[in-house]
Amino acid sequence: MIHRFIRTADGPTPVLDLPGDRIVEGSPVLDPDGRLVGLAALGSNGEAVAVPGEVVSRMLTSNHAVQAAMAPPIAAPASPGAPRRGYLGVALQPITVPEPLVARAGQGSGRMVVSITKGGPAEAAGMRVGDVLLALDGTSASGPHAMRAFLGGDRVGTTVEVRLLRDGNVVTTHVTVAVPPG
DSSP, rough: OEEEEEETTTTTEEEEOOOOGGTTTEEEOOOOSSSSSEEEEEEETTTTEEHHHHHHHHHOOOOOOOOOSSBBBBBOOOOOOOOOBBBBBBEEEEEEOOOOGHHHSSSEEEEEEEOOOOTHHHHTTTTOOOEEEEETEEESSSSHHHHHHBBGGGTTTEEHHHHHHTTTEEEEEEEEEEEOOO
16 A cells, blocks of 8 residues: 655655565555556665656666666755766666576576666676676675665766676676766
C-alpha cells in the first residue's frame, strides 16, 4: 500500500507502507486492483518507494542518463560549485547473476546496464547495454545503496576500475567519473 508521497526531481514518488529491507528492488508494485504503480526501489533514506512507470519508461527510452532506477529526493544543495555526485552515463537495473555464472562473477548479484548515454563516460570506457556491473574499484555494485555511496562528488575526475560480466565472462575496463550534465 502507498503510505505517502515524497517530492523528487521527477515529481511525486509513492512511499510504500513496508520496510525498505523487505522489498526486492526492481520488482513490480501493483495497486489493489492489480494495476502497475511502478517498480520497487529504495529511496535515499532507506524507505521503500515505487518508481512510477512513466519515470522508468523515460529512463529506458531517453538519451539522458541516470545513475539508478530512481531520481534522488530533492535535498539541500551542496556547497556552491561542488558536484553532488559522480556520473557514469548509464541506467542500471538490479539483477541476479544466473547460478551457473556466480562462481565466475564472484557474487550473486549486480547491476545490468539498460542504457548508455551517447558520449558519456561509460560509452568512452567501452561499456555495453547488457553488461552486468559487478564492482567499481573492488567495491561491489550490488547493494541497494552501493552506487550512490561510491559515486559521491569526491570521485569526480577519478578513473576507476570497472568489473563487468559480459557474455558469460568477467572483463575489466576503466571509466573516468564525470560531473552530471546540465
